[in-house]
Amino acid sequence: MTMTFSVSRAIVTGGARGIGAAIAERLSSEGLAVAIFDLEARAAEATAREIAGRTGNRVLGYACDVSDRDQVNESVKLAAQDLGGLDTMVTNAGITRDAFLHKMTDEQWDQVIGVHLTGTFGCLRASAPYLREHGNGRVVCISSVAAATGNPGQLNYSAAKAGIVAMVKTAAREFARSKTTVNCIRPGFIDTEMTRAVPEDMRSAMLSMIPLGRPGQPEEIAAAVAFFCSDDAAYVTGAILDVNGGFYM
Numbered sequence: 001m002t003m004t005f006s007v008s009r010a011i012v013t014g015g016a017r018g019i020g021a022a023i024a025e026r027l028s029s030e031g032l033a034v035a036i037f038d039l040e041a042r043a044a045e046a047t048a049r050e051i052a053g054r055t056g057n058r059v060l061g062y063a064c065d066v067s068d069r070d071q072v073n074e075s076v077k078l079a080a081q082d083l084g085g086l087d088t089m090v091t092n093a094g095i096t097r098d099a100f101l102h103k104m105t106d107e108q109w110d111q112v113i114g115v116h117l118t119g120t121f122g123c124l125r126a127s128a129p130y131l132r133e134h135g136n137g138r139v140v141c142i143s144s145v146a147a148a149t150g151n152p153g154q155l156n157y158s159a160a161k162a163g164i165v166a167m168v169k170t171a172a173r174e175f176a177r178s179k180t181t182v183n184c185i186r187p188g189f190i191d192t193e194m195t196r197a198v199p200e201d202m203r204s205a206m207l208s209m210i211p212l213g214r215p216g217q218p219e220e221i222a223a224a225v226a227f228f229c230s231d232d233a234a235y236v237t238g239a240i241l242d243v244n245g246g247f248y249m
């Protein structure tokens with residue numbers, strides 16, 4: 001049996017590269033029309049063109065800074081117009097601004113809270129009218145294993161990612177009325193530009209703590225997103241799925 005999808009029009013934030021690009025490609029290969037939101041129009045459009053070239057389905061790129069509420073409202077409206085509606089929202093855009101607590105600047109705190117917490121809130125709020133109207137929609141939010149374990153140097157990031165988990169649980173209860181599911185993925189150590197920036201000694205220390213003995217691939221997070229968006233997951237909502245090679249159980 002292959003996966004089936006009743007949803008057909010998705011936004012993926014932070015989709016120009018890394019995990020977001022893998023999610024956009026997987027949803028596109030499953031037949032959904034996809035709008036990629038990212039900081040720069042050119043990067044979003046280039047990735048959209050590449051994915052569309054491989055899948056043969058409609059993929060569009062938009063410049064949208066998810067921490068800017070006005071941009072989010074405008075971009076969601078525009079994407080929903082271009083896609084002919086909206087039934088799926090995947091909030092994936094993310095940044096790190098690491099520093100130990102005693103050295104963390106207000107700017108590092110504000111930027112991380114802005115992208116992850118305000119960004120997820122803004123995207124959920126802007127997409128809510130479309131999902132409520134359509135019914136049977138899908139929301140998937142990308143958190144992090146750091147929400148569960150904490151991580152030295154990531155007080156801002158782990159707090160924001162834990163906030164996303166709580167947001168998902170409340171949104172799942174609210175969206176249930178329109179038979180829309182809201183779920184969360186907490187990736188572990190995934191091989192992307194974000195983790196390539198981690199110093200080599202920390203990287204080896206992280207890898208030694210992963211029972212499956214390797215970093216995850218962006219496609220392995222995309223597979224979990226596809227499951228949550230599929231008809232197979234119609235009865236799954238408010239769930240937190242750890243995809244981390246056993247790093248945290």
Ligand SMILES: NC(=O)c1ccc[n+]([C@@H]2O[C@H](COP(=O)([O-])OP(=O)(O)OC[C@H]3O[C@@H](n4cnc5c(N)ncnc54)[C@H](O)[C@@H]3O)[C@@H](O)[C@H]2O)c1
Binds near residue numbers: 015094115
């Ligand atoms: N890589 C990992 O190991 C890992 C682990 C746990 C969670 N995550 C989470 O997964 C998500 C994707 O991470 P990644 O590893 O692919 O990172 P990445 O840095 O490779 O890609 C992030 C993407 O988000 C975009 N982005 C950043 N700020 C944005 C903003 N304000 N508005 C719109 N787009 C913005 C970037 O331009 C980039 O295209 C993030 O939420 C991250 O916190 C990653």
